[in-house]
Amino acid sequence: MQVWIEYDSKRRQLNVTLHPIRVPKPKVPLLSLQKDLSPFLLEYMYVGFSSSTGTLTASHDILGWTFKMNGTAPVIDLSRLPKVPRFNQPWIQSPKGVLTISLTVSGVILLIVLSPGLWLFLKRKKLLEVLEDWEVQFGPHRFSFKDLHTATKGFKDTEILGKGGFGKVYKGTLPVSNVEIAVKMVSHDSRQGMREFIAEIAIGQLRHPNLVRLQGYCRHKGELYLVYDCMPKGNLDKFLYHQPMMSLEWSQRFKIIKDVASGLCYLHQQWVQVIIHRDIKPANILLDANMKTKLGDFGLAKLCDHGIDPQTSHVAGTLGYISPVKNRKKASTSSDVFSLGVVMLEIACGRKPILPRASQSEMVLTDWVLECWENGDIMQVLDDNIGQEYVEEQAELVLKLGLLCSHPVAAIRPNMFSVVKFLDSVAQLPDNLLNIVQAREVYPGLEISGETADSPESSSIAPLTFTESFVSHGR
Template sequence: MALKIFFCALILKLASSASDQFTYNGFKGVNLSLDGLAGITSDGLLRLTNYTMHGMGHAFYSVPLRFKRSQVDNVASFSTTFVFVISPEHPMLGSAGFTFVLSPSKDLTHSLSNYFLGLVNMTNNGNASNHILAVEFDTWYSPEAKDINSNHVGIDINSYISNQSAPAGFTSDDNGKFESLILLSGEPMQAWIEYDGINMQLNVTIAPLWTPKPKVPLLSSTINLSNIILDHMYVGFTAAEGTSYSYHYILGWSFKMDVRAPELNLSSLPPLPKTSTSFEKNQKILSLWLPLVLSVLGLIIAAGATTVLVVRKKKFSELHDDWELEFESNRFHYEQLYKATRGFKDEYLLGVGGFGKVYRGVLPASKMEVAVKRVSHESKQGLREFVAEIVSLGKLRHRNLVQLLGYCRRKGELLLVYEYMPNGSLDGFLFSNGEKLLDWSMRYQIIKGVASGLQYLHEGWDTVVIHRDIKASNVLLDSDMNGRLGDFGLARLYDHGAAPQTTNVIGTLGFLAPELARVCKVTTSSDVFAFGAFLLEVVCGRRAIEPNKQEMEQVLVDWVFVNWKMGTIYETKDLLLGEDYVLEELDLVLKLGLLCSHPLPSARPSMRQVTQTLNGDSPLPPLTELNSCIISPVSVLIGK
């Protein structure tokens, strides 16, 4: 019996030792735990995502590893290296990104996509009970995540918000200079992540494939992981998609406890699949033309003028289809917009949002100032209807709407041209920490203006226009500080009296009406819900969702709702207002915001009623129905 127990213990010890390390030069036949979009290709690539937008994928080593020898021990040293490739749908537009993660569970299906990176969700973000350590490779700029840019590496602890981050790149061992890397270039790169359990030092390093590991890490952070890492943890990867998609591939991966992970055999890694992304098409064109150019080098002087014309034509190329002839008068030439923005230089960048980048420009001929938004279209299907709606929206005329002047279409992207608003967006004033002051009279005037513009969209035009993304960042301020509702990239048009059609639920968390989770049909009432959250943004001077606050204060609508129930609603006002406000107007806007954000669509007022109330033409409807709510207005949607 004693001998039997000895051999059983020996087998368990050997099994445990074997599971402390692994090396995969490709993933053919490898038993990983996969879910979501993750899968292993026939060539042996670990593919974390595919062409599905707003999706996510997870891939974990199938058994947990032991990171502590006992409950009182510090976390043991560990090291991993892997080769990755991010291949985007469009070379100028990222998606979300991927992470290397240590997690107590390999089931992260409750997490969210987009900037949540498949790590956490709205309710558990930042919770110490998550016990998650991740290194993110992020290709999307998200203000909610406090990202530094759209091309960075970060260290995340229990949250999608990085404790430390840096632009992607490496320090050359040859000259000591920092070399930038574009994560979504479609080129393979190698990453090294190492934790020294004795000195509690976490280092993250990246470099192009075949480049030896740089001596200077990209990120180096002293972190005591004892309260974060449990005795046993799963190791693996998460990835997420946003409004466009990227393929996230892992070509090879090794991991080892206590010492440095084994080197990968780079020559044995599986090849990347042939894809039809714009980036790879450009690579193919270059590979075909470069030998030809070299072969006719002797004729290049004679052909110089022709070459310039060809390059110029390609540089300013556009897509034209026959059905666009009826919209020709609403179309801008790409060359116009390129020159207006000086080639879309960063110094002309006005802002970055979830659906594209916006640049300031001056049209060469008219000298008119414009704002140019570059967005990727989600699919070829419905493009004609989308352009038709954009052109229709250009016919809107109201003093509180930003004028949509026209569009331009290129391969993989649309460019929308708007009036330029010199004072920027309203959120730049509300959330500037006092650097830009906005007194109560100006806020109230902006609120009334936006309400008037939204009423016009719902009732005052030939068709019903549902905006779908009402928030402070989409309210722009003209030279006279008048509020103008802008960004109609998500808007939908319906005939008066027609039933709205089912659509994808897209927009911004904190502004999405709870019924959208059930019926997926946007209505004027769902716009009213978002307008209610917008009113509270303006009065309270804080964003609709703030994950870093205490749980009961994270969702703005919920927080104001709770304070109203307790009789302390005035305590939610923006402290920067001081005592310079009209109490009756403040009271009106706070309560109107709650009424508009009522969980029941039938209890919300129309925008006509809202405008009349704000102008003093009708009294505020009673809040008796809101008082009977058992749940707070937003919790229905986000599952709190």
């Protein structure tokens, strides 16, 4: 069979046409809908396919497809299509045809060839690996253990890229395709390890230029593996503290901050659900070969619907990056904003959030930066390795915005859409920002807008406005 999915952006018309593969395309579509799709089309989008079978196991095979922006997709050469996969089971009748699909979005056409066979595996279950419910719902590409074993040279210690709270990460190169990957071996000896594994797979469907892409997963003899795009430059923590000969310039640091903020804004406000990362820190900020920044490690992440109070059942994260929570049992998107604020200060200052052996005034990074600001010299906290080649306005913006984001009062922190606007110089920080940062609670007359906005449009103004002055109480 052949299916065309076409969208005309001028007419705002969506048509779906279905016909046998050897029959010309009908003039009348099977389904038709007049709908403006522009609100649903983002700057970065992916075309993909999904299928479901209900209570029975089945196989759906895409034999070919084409895609075209602003035009008609090329017709598929049927003679070059691969054969429909078969399992050599005599009780299964061979399929008599294939299915072709074509998709058009604002002048986009996609042509696909599928096998319509419903493969019923009532016998010989050894041909299939048992799929659990979560794999049916979320399952991306499933790698074979043999390929991962070959790619990582048998999971040798020499191939280890790093170690996390739930396992080791190995670098590797897939056989045949020669694609570089990173394989995370998740500890399976605890329920927490399995929860992290499933969370990463569920959120791994996200596609954004500043989020690490999950390629797939593997389960083998109780072991759990996650396969990601390789990030050859490693994590930000290594650049800040473990590579003194490769210090980051200010332009690189500022771009890293903007990239992380963009990725976090997508998680909080631009995806179909709200995602709380819950572990924003330099070790989870990765750099590719071109020093492009991507946020990774979603093992602690939580999802909820927009418009619902996104509070998790308990606090998670890393000491120094966890926001103050009175009852210590809840975390929300503002908790991620707090962590980002600490990371912003850490990138600019080149030091850890907490230094136990430092003096009382310098022990806590946020307190030290605020004290220097109060003394009229906030720029003295900048990392010496930055050198003199930096933009003073950008550095000052990062330090002050970092203090605002890491404010102990969640209601005073801006949302991520506002943070991105500040970093892009589209919005300006309030003139009385020092008073705002010094506040220990939300006072009567303090109007906060945008913090709980459901959409970016409602956050187009600066998030904080003070209508009365008050005495500084410190942090």
